[in-house]
Amino acid sequence: MIYLDNAATTKPSKYALETADKFNNECFYNPSALYQGGIDNSKEIKLSKDKLLKHLGVDNKNFEVIYTSCGSESDNMAIFCCKKRGVFVTSKGEHSAVYKSFSELKQKGLTVEFIDLNVDGSINEEILLEYVKNNKVDFVSIVHVNNETGAINDINKLAKLIKSIDKNIVFHSDGVQAFGKIPYIISNDVDFYSISAHKVNGLKGVGALIKKRSLNVSPLIFGGGQENGFRSGTENIFGIKVFEYASETHYNILTKNYDLVGEYNKYLRQNLDKEIFTIISSENASPYILSVSAKGLRGEVLMHSLEEFGIIVGNGSACSSKNRYSRVLEACGYKKEHLDGVLRISFSVENSFDEIKFATEKINLVAQKLKGIINK
Amino acid sequence: MTNAIIIRYCEIHLKGKNRGFFEKMLRENIKKSLKGIEFTFTSMHSRYLIENFSDDDYLTICSKLDKIAGIHTYSKALVVNNDFEEIFLACKELCKDKIGTFKVETNRADKNFSPNSMQTSMLLGGRLLEIYSQNISVDVKNPSFTVYVDIREDGKSFIYTDVIHSLSGMPVGSTGKGLLLISGGIDSPVAGYMTCKRGMKLDCLHFHSYPYTGQAAKEKVIELTKRVGEYNGGINLYVVSFTKIQEEIHKKCPDEFMITLMRRFMMRIAERLALKIGGQAIITGESLGQVASQTIESITSSNSVVTMPVLRPLIMFDKNEIIDISRKIDTYETSILPYEDCCTVFLPDYPAIKPNLEKVINAENLLDVEGLIEDAMREIEVINL
Numbered sequence: 001m002i003y004l005d006n007a008a009t010t011k012p013s014k015y016a017l018e019t020a021d022k023f024n025n026e027c028f029y030n031p032s033a034l035y036q037g038g039i040d041n042s043k044e045i046k047l048s049k050d051k052l053l054k055h056l057g058v059d060n061k062n063f064e065v066i067y068t069s070c071g072s073e074s075d076n077m078a079i080f081c082c083k084k085r086g087v088f089v090t091s092k093g094e095h096s097a098v099y100k101s102f103s104e105l106k107q108k109g110l111t112v113e114f115i116d117l118n119v120d121g122s123i124n125e126e127i128l129l130e131y132v133k134n135n136k137v138d139f140v141s142i143v144h145v146n147n148e149t150g151a152i153n154d155i156n157k158l159a160k161l162i163k164s165i166d167k168n169i170v171f172h173s174d175g176v177q178a179f180g181k182i183p184y185i186i187s188n189d190v191d192f193y194s195i196s197a198h199k200v201n202g203l204k205g206v207g208a209l210i211k212k213r214s215l216n217v218s219p220l221i222f223g224g225g226q227e228n229g230f231r232s233g234t235e236n237i238f239g240i241k242v243f244e245y246a247s248e249t250h251y252n253i254l255t256k257n258y259d260l261v262g263e264y265n266k267y268l269r270q271n272l273d274k275e276i277f278t279i280i281s282s283e284n285a286s287p288y289i290l291s292v293s294a295k296g297l298r299g300e301v302l303m304h305s306l307e308e309f310g311i312i313v314g315n316g317s318a319c320s321s322k323n324r325y326s327r328v329l330e331a332c333g334y335k336k337e338h339l340d341g342v343l344r345i346s347f348s349v350e351n352s353f354d355e356i357k358f359a360t361e362k363i364n365l366v367a368q369k370l371k372g373i374i375n376k
Numbered sequence: 377m378t379n380a381i382i383i384r385y386c387e388i389h390l391k392g393k394n395r396g397f398f399e400k401m402l403r404e405n406i407k408k409s410l411k412g413i414e415f416t417f418t419s420m421h422s423r424y425l426i427e428n429f430s431d432d433d434y435l436t437i438c439s440k441l442d443k444i445a446g447i448h449t450y451s452k453a454l455v456v457n458n459d460f461e462e463i464f465l466a467c468k469e470l471c472k473d474k475i476g477t478f479k480v481e482t483n484r485a486d487k488n489f490s491p492n493s494m495q496t497s498m499l500l501g502g503r504l505l506e507i508y509s510q511n512i513s514v515d516v517k518n519p520s521f522t523v524y525v526d527i528r529e530d531g532k533s534f535i536y537t538d539v540i541h542s543l544s545g546m547p548v549g550s551t552g553k554g555l556l557l558i559s560g561g562i563d564s565p566v567a568g569y570m571t572c573k574r575g576m577k578l579d580c581l582h583f584h585s586y587p588y589t590g591q592a593a594k595e596k597v598i599e600l601t602k603r604v605g606e607y608n609g610g611i612n613l614y615v616v617s618f619t620k621i622q623e624e625i626h627k628k629c630p631d632e633f634m635i636t637l638m639r640r641f642m643m644r645i646a647e648r649l650a651l652k653i654g655g656q657a658i659i660t661g662e663s664l665g666q667v668a669s670q671t672i673e674s675i676t677s678s679n680s681v682v683t684m685p686v687l688r689p690l691i692m693f694d695k696n697e698i699i700d701i702s703r704k705i706d707t708y709e710t711s712i713l714p715y716e717d718c719c720t721v722f723l724p725d726y727p728a729i730k731p732n733l734e735k736v737i738n739a740e741n742l743l744d745v746e747g748l749i750e751d752a753m754r755e756i757e758v759i760n761l
Contacts, residue, residue: 298721304587324714373623 006199007147007177007289013201016245023238029309031235032226033106039235048244051282052208055251056193057185057197066209067229067240071176071196072097072310073220074209075195078172079105081217086113089131091123091153092331093146097262098174099195099327102141110136117331120282121149125203132165139170144184144193146178148328148344150281151288152182159189161287170215176207180250181288183258191215197243201348202249206239209348225272257349262287264347264356276371280329287347293334294341294367302343305366313360314344377466378455381426382439382534386448386544387664389422402446402547408609409440423570427455438540444604445573446547451524453536458489458527462495467523469508474537475511476520484527496525525663546575552555553577554657554687555650556604557600557642558613560597563661565707566698568604570689571659578608579653581646583618585721598729602761605708612653615757616645621748622722629739631724635669637729637740638722639678644749647682649756657685659667663698664691673730704746 001172003131026322029037049240050063056063068074075097079088090102092114099114106112113135115128123142132140140162144155159171172192178184180200186193187201192215200375211217223232250257265287272292280291294302298316306313325339343363347356389399394562402423407417413436429437434452454469456462467480480497482654491499500523501514503733519661526534554571558564568578580598605611616696618641625637640643646658662670669678690698702708728736 232561298588300590300715301721337510365621373626376627 002311002351002353002359004347004359005312006344006348007344009198009204010201011350012198012203012242013246013249015249016201016242017186017345019245020238020241021243024123024151027237031237033223041088041235045235046242047232048120048240051244051248052195055247056210062188062213063186064184064211064213064228066123066211066227067206068209069201069205069236070207071174071194072207073094074194074196075141075174075208077099077209077217077220078194078211079139081220082170082192083108086090087113087135088139088141089113089115089128089135089137090141091115091117091128091143093117093121093151093328094141094143094174095147095148095174096124096246098141099145100199115196115329118151118334119332120280120356121146121228121332123158124155125161128158129161129165132169134164137162137166137169139172141172141174143177144173145182145289145329146368147177147289149291149332150177150285152178152286155190156187159187163189175210175287177289180247180254181258181261182286183254186210187213197239197246200243200367201246202243203239206236206243208243211294245350260349261347264351264353265290267356267365268292268352268360271360271364274359274365275323275363276367280332280334280338280342287340290345290347291329292343292345292370293338294343295316295337297341297367297370298299299340299342301370302341302363302366305370306359306362309362309366311362313359313363314346317343377462377469378427379407379431379434379436380455380534381429381441381450382453382455382536383424383426383441383450384448387546388446398446398550399686400548401550402444405444405547405609409444410437413437414712416442418583419545429690431468437565442540442542442550445543445545445575445607446550447542448544449541451534451536451538451539452520453534454750456533456535458486458531460491460499460531463496463525463527463533463535464500466501466533467504467525470523470535470537471504471512474508474521476516477518478504478512478521478523478715479514479516480523480525480526482525484717485529486527486531489527498525502523504668509735512689515707517633532558537593543573548572548575549577551575551738552656553579553613553654554659555614555646555653555655556659557646557661558578558582558597558601558604559661560593560600560711561661562695562702562708562711563619563663563666563698564699564713565600565604565661566705567689569607569705569707572607572623573580574689576657576659576687578604578659579612579614579655580604581614581616581649583642583645584615585618585622588619588721589620590715592713596710596715598759598761599710600707601608601759603705603710605761607705611761613655613761615759616649617755618642618752620751624743624748628742632726632728633731633736633739634724635727636674636677636721636736637743638671639674639683640740641745641752642685642751643678643717644745645752647684648749650684655684657687658682659687661698662688663693664694666695668727671729673732674728677731677733686694687742 029041031041079101102112116124155173170191175193176196179195192211192212195208198204221232276294277292303315416427418425454466456466480501482493482496484493535668554566554576556578580601601613620643
């Protein structure tokens with residue numbers, strides 16, 4: 001099987017699973033317990049947090065990590081638990097976890113603005129800054145890497161510009177598709193940053209919200225006071241350690257991986273049948289995601305045909321595949337004939353060049369065949 | 377004092393000499409549906425009695441009875457001897473949590489029982505009022521609940537307050553066997569449910585067009601078929617690959633007849649399969665004028681390729697009426713999942729709304745109809761649900 005839907009989820013790292021195995025067996029203790037096993041596990045969690053912060057170029061003086069159950073929970077926490085009223089601004093290119101949370105705020109009567117996108121899926125900076133200048137904004141959330149097109153928003157720059165307009169604005173970014181993939185150092189202007197384990201070969205069920213220490217949040221989940229009281233519930237020690245080891249593997253060779261995946265991306269860009277495919281992702285997007293559209297064809301049909309060759313690709317965002325057209329690509333300005341035929345090809349370093357070549361050949365083949373049938 | 381469920385049927389009353397056939401079928405359907413649950417079953421005049429079941433199984437039994445065609449109503453009753461004091465104690469038990477207005481209605485088949493029906497109702501009502509006067513009061517014209525006292529000739533009395541309506545209709549299997557064309561949309565499961573309700577035993581046929589439709593679309597159809605199967609006492613789903621036929625029609629025939637020709641192929645395959653499995657009718661979810669393939673001209677075109685009766689339970693139903701039923705039978709949420717459907721991939725921009733039969737036949741003559749049908753019939757997947 002050639003798995004090219006790594007933006008949906010990744011295969012858990014065997015190394016990370018094996019290294020963390022002891023936390024499922026002999027070191028199973030509750031990290032809140034006061035006997036040695038519990039104290040040790042509590043230390044292990046603290047250690048893992050320091051490592052995550054180190055990957056993002058910061059330490060635990062200014063930032064802290066709150067473990068959650070997923071990226072969506074992290075997003076929800078940042079959005080719902082810091083500012084309770086005021087003006088909330090985001091983009092039309094957000095993952096549903098942010099987009100739907102903002103829609104919920106709107107439902108509750110708060111002022112919410114969804115800023116337009118550029119054609120590649122990045123936020124239109126001018127419109128954003130114009131809005132922030134003209135309105136008394138309280139909270140801004142901008143995705144780091146667009147999960148459908150791979151477009152990268154320069155969030156450090158945006159956060160800085162926004163804070164220069166009003167330093168009290170809280171800035172959040174969903175970094176789920178960026179963490180472990182894009183070289184990035186979190187700046188002091190970014191207040192919240194959401195990440196997820198299963199996108200970097202960790203397990204589903206573990207996410208984290210990176211938060212500036214100076215900011216206070218109220219919990220979404222109340223209980224035993226774990227995670228400094230921000231997020232109660234017994235810590236998923238095994239999942240957390242797998243996340244730590246898996247992300248460490250990524251950060252050890254981040255740029256090497258980036259370059260390798262970039263080669264895969266480039267190969268597909270160059271070799272996909274240009275008569276059929278429109279490349280949606282821009283050249284400077286994350287190399288991990290390549291979104292293309294086969295005009296006049298159906299993405300789902302291509303996907304099924306490729307599955308017969310053992311090739312797994314995504315069509316749009318898997319989390320929202322129940323909705324016919326991609327909200328994000330519509331916001332990029334694409335029309336029906338393109339929206340129907342979208343494929344999202346997302347890579348991992350575990351893919352080989354042979355796989356990419358084989359997949360490219362078959363993607364062209366099935367699209368040409370289908371086009372032949374459809375167009376008679 | 378013991379528990380019982382009284383099951384009443386409706387239309388079977390109207391049957392004459394063959395009434396026994398319908399009664400037996402309903403009896404067998406009930407027993408089959410309650411398989412795995414411990415109980416005893418008694419046939420009485422115009423009703424059945426379920427007794428000796430565990431209280432824990434009561435809700436499961438109800439949920440099964442709710443889906444058995446031919447059952448008009450059922451009630452959970454307390455069973456006591458034909459003794460006034462025992463009857464009163466049962467009434468007392470049933471009314472202990474009741475609030476509102478009530479009346480007592482007595483039916484005295486045992487004419488030796490004294491006092492008479494009117495007096496029994498009156499005396500019971502009076503005594504109930506004495507003990508529960510805080511919560512209940514009498515209203516014989518429009519009570520919020522009724523205590524039914526059924527004093528039988530065999531020395532037993534049934535006391536109950538609730539009469540639960542079931543499906544009504546005819547026992548499944550009593551009106552023959554049919555093959556339902558099921559698409560994954562809203563209408564066909566509703567048509568299936570209505571057919572079961574009228575007593576026709578069903579199997580389902582679905583046309584799958586991999587890769588134009590995917591596994592998710594098939595799973596959706598399996599899920600919908602299962603729901604229909606709950607009214608049918610289990611069901612078989614036949615899946616026929618339609619890919620080649622669609623591609624051939626698309627390749628060789630005018631676009632406007634795509635849907636018309638597809639429907640003709642579907643009907644032919646359905647008839648052949650129905651004959652093979654002992655079916656006597658084809659059932660579709662068509663509703664007059666709903667879409668291009670459901671105009672009278674389109675129906676004429678698809679109907680003309682088969683001789684078997686084609687039953688269309690929804691033919692005069694509005695979409696909203698169909699949706700209401702689909703919500704009631706819990707298929708709506710599954711039906712509206714937007715996976716590629718057999719009909720959507722090759723949908724032309726302007727399908728023929730009033731296809732001319734002669735032109736349709738001319739277009740069809742461009743195809744190897746027999747060969748395509750034979751190929752499709754060769755590999756039919758059967759899923760027992």
